[in-house]
Amino acid sequence: MIYLILAYEFFKIGLFSIGGGMATLPFLMDLTNKYDWFTVSELTNMVAISESTPGPVGINMATYAGYNAAGVPGAIVATLALTAPALIIIVLIAKFLENFSENKNVKAAFYGIRPAVAALIGYAVWELLKIAIVSVVEGNVQVNVVNVAVCGVTFALLQVKKLGKLHPLVWIAAGACVGVVLGM
Amino acid sequence: MNTRKLAELYVSFFKIGGLTFGGGLAMLPMLQREVVQKHSWCTEEELLDIYAIGQCTPGIIAVNTATYVGYKQAGFIGGVSGTLGMVSPSLIIICLVASILQNFIHMPVVLHALAGIRIVVCALMLNTVVSMMKKGIIDKLGALVFLAAFILACFTPVPTALVIVLSGVTGIIAKHLEGRRSS
Incomplete structure (x- = not known):
């Protein structure tokens, strides 16, 4: 039964996530509310591991989510379900439509979708950030100052041109070191 | 075959x-x-x-x-x-x-490392969002769609897929209106 639910959910994600791997993030965030497959905090771990292993990030995240939900078979079901809609659509485009990406309506739709995707991912990141910097201790909301500082410094460093071009893997490795050294 | x-x-x-x-x-x-x-x-x-x-x-x-x-x-x-x-x-x-x-995952050193990684990943993703905003929001309508999508995601249970569909339809309608006005 869980495989059917996984297949349905990831087929839907594959159908509606437009604009690359990170576009699946808002959908994965929705899943944390609907099912107990993984928590928001685990989702952040999944993003980190997906970015630091080979393969397309979107596929890695789906595989990981499926694995967390139902082991290796879950991983396979989620990954195949994610790719199925695109497989059908791409084959149809290749067969029937020439110059699809030059089509006026396709371009117009993208003019609207691009800012929306940025907003959806922005909101998902905000949710992840909240979990990472705010902790609730005995009913009191506490902001973890060290975490805010590390996040701010990292973001500032990313704006430096040469550093911003470094592979995410380098940043993730640095993050692990900082976490261990500061005992975060 | x-x-x-x-x-x-x-x-x-x-x-x-x-x-x-x-x-x-x-x-x-x-x-x-x-x-x-x-x-x-x-x-x-x-x-x-x-x-x-x-x-x-x-x-x-x-x-x-x-x-x-x-x-x-x-x-x-x-x-x-x-x-x-x-x-x-x-x-x-x-x-x-x-x-x-x-x-x-239960070893302290792994937990600390993951905590550090999570923060850095947040910064990386924030950076991605900023560059997507720069590329995606090119005019007033883009800014409006961005705000509307953010508000829908933040305060309403509207499914993410519907937000994508609505924004695409908005883009098509806007471009058609623009074409009609200029012709």
């Missing part, structure tokens, strides 16, 4: 998927080497066209490219083999990493 061709497609995309970190644009140089130079399955220009299509269709861009190239070479089954080749390394690697991590 040309099984040799199917095997070639699977192996090529397996290599591309297994040896590139990051997907998307990071995959382009590797695709050029395998698909254009080694196998001549398409020209450099075609590859960029396929990439453009991959960016404006649902799904993962790298996978869409694999599907398209595979389909053009060997029909539907070719598309399937390219796609499976592209996702196989992820399946193997992620399942391995996830199962290994499960055994170590």
Whole structure:
């Protein structure tokens, strides 16, 4: 039964996530509310591991989510379900439509979708950030100052041109070191 | 059915998927080497066209490219083999990493490292969002769509898929109105 639910959910994600791997993030965030497959905090771990292993990030995240939900078979079901809609659509485009990406309506739709995707991912990141910097201790909301500082410094460093071009893997490795050294 | 061709497609995309970190644009140089130079399955220009299509269709861009190239070479089954080749390394690697991590996740040093990584990942993603905003919000309507989508995601239970559909429809309507006004 869980495989059917996984297949349905990831087929839907594959159908509606437009604009690359990170576009699946808002959908994965929705899943944390609907099912107990993984928590928001685990989702952040999944993003980190997906970015630091080979393969397309979107596929890695789906595989990981499926694995967390139902082991290796879950991983396979989620990954195949994610790719199925695109497989059908791409084959149809290749067969029937020439110059699809030059089509006026396709371009117009993208003019609207691009800012929306940025907003959806922005909101998902905000949710992840909240979990990472705010902790609730005995009913009191506490902001973890060290975490805010590390996040701010990292973001500032990313704006430096040469550093911003470094592979995410380098940043993730640095993050692990900082976490261990500061005992975060 | 040309099984040799199917095997070639699977192996090529397996290599591309297994040896590139990051997907998307990071995959382009590797695709050029395998698909254009080694196998001549398409020209450099075609590859960029396929990439453009991959960016404006649902799904993962790298996978869409694999599907398209595979389909053009060997029909539907070719598309399937390219796609499976592209996702196989992820399946193997992620399942391995996830199962290994499960055994170590309770060690303090791993917990600290993951806590540090999570913060850095947030900063990385924030950076991605900022560059997406710069590219996506090019005029007032773009800013409006951005705000509307953010508010819908933040305060309402409107499904994410519906937000995508609505924003696409908004784009089409806006461009049509613009065309009518200028003509």
